[in-house]
Amino acid sequence: MSEDLMTIREMCDAYDVTPRTLRFYEAKELLFPIREGQKRLFTKRDRARLKLILRGKRFGFSLEEIRQLLDLYHIGDQQHTQLTRTYEIAKDRLADMERRREELDEAISDLKEQLKWGEKMITSSSADLEAAE
Amino acid sequence: MSEDLMTIREMCDAYDVTPRTLRFYEAKELLFPIREGQKRLFTKRDRARLKLILRGKRFGFSLEEIRQLLDLYHIGDQQHTQLTRTYEIAKDRLADMERRREELDEAISDLKEQLKWGEKMITSSSADLEAAE
DNA sequence: CGTCCGTATTACGTAAACGTCAAGCACTTG
DNA sequence: CAAGTGCTTGACGTTTACGTAATACGGACG
Known part of the structure; x- marks a missing residue:
């Protein structure tokens, strides 16, 4: 149980996305990483949501549609x-x-x-x- | 068997797309309507391709990916x-x-x-x- | 014959989903 | 302590997939 929190780079490597993408998703209120000082730390919840986002995209949902779907899980x-x-x-x-x-x-x-x-x-x-x- | 050929408007009504979309798909070489003078006439083949295009879109394929898929059918x-x-x-x-x-x-x-x-x-x-x- | 109507072309505009600098802060590493 | 590394926030650029006029052409109609 290494920390349950991941930096933006760890996230990018793990899910094959760019930092820009993760910040973009945060701006669009799809992800809510916590802040340690300046830096973002992504929780297990963020990772679960990211998986759903990427899955949704593979099925042609727009980010807005995905956001609404995510809300269903909340x-x-x-x-x-x-x-x-x-x-x-x-x-x-x-x-x-x-x-x-x-x-x-x-x-x-x-x-x-x-x-x-x-x-x-x-x-x-x-x-x-x-x-x- | 009314004619096997459809005007752009008939296509739009039948598949719920705009003229712009059909012309755009033609420009992108996804459709190849024949020309009667100025006007476009869409064949059965165009309709089959359009169905596949719309289906592809619903699954999140880009038009370029769809074009390649369409080539498989050709x-x-x-x-x-x-x-x-x-x-x-x-x-x-x-x-x-x-x-x-x-x-x-x-x-x-x-x-x-x-x-x-x-x-x-x-x-x-x-x-x-x-x-x- | 003038005037619609439908279609055509050309061209600029736009929303979504990021990419790509630029500039700055915080470590840490030699 | 200087330099690099990694992250940050703007801000502007880009691609995709069309939307939206503006303008013109060809047939139908009164």
Whole structure:
């Protein structure tokens, strides 16, 4: 348990991002590193959030969308009404993701189909692929 | 079979994009509408490509990445060596997508877990969620 | 024939997500 | 203590993916 806190450089090495990116995310209120004097120290919570940020980006979410998603994970001691609302948003998000999953499955099988053809074309000769819908 | 060709406006209505977007994609060599005089006419092939473009975007691919992916679907009558190379790229892409699917599954189950907590919190009262890894 | 309407081209504008200096503070290291 | 190393805060630059006029062209219509 080396310290639970990481410097900006350790973060960059660990997650393959630049210092600029981490400061940018802090400015956008996606991360909240603590300050020791001048320097930033990133907590376990920051690391968890960063993972989610990078994951979100890989799925085409904007940083603003990601920020809202992150807030879902911060369901702290809020008011009941606000909480219910948050819950609804989260359910919508989940539905989003499951739609994306279906789409991704489709994309994968499309590409697989394409690869089967590619295989045939490599082992045999060329053909006319324009017939495909 | 109304004509198999669509005007820019018909395309916009059908796929919910702007004319600017379609012209932009053409400029970036993602689409290749034919020209009747001045006007563009989009073929079935353009529509298939546009669908893939929009799908790619939903998964966070840049237009440049999408253009390369689209080329995989255009495995026409190329040279054998080039074809083999293309095939390798396609397989890498497929592996990419399957990794993404795993990640998406993880993201979904994470969010579902979060929702279970949210449920408890709504039906009961507030609690401390900071203990979560 | 004048005037819309839809499309075209050209060009400048913009939001998001950083990159890239410039200049300064805090160690520590020789 | 001078020099380097690492971090800091601005501030301006850049790329991507379009938006938004301004201007012009070609057919349809009253």
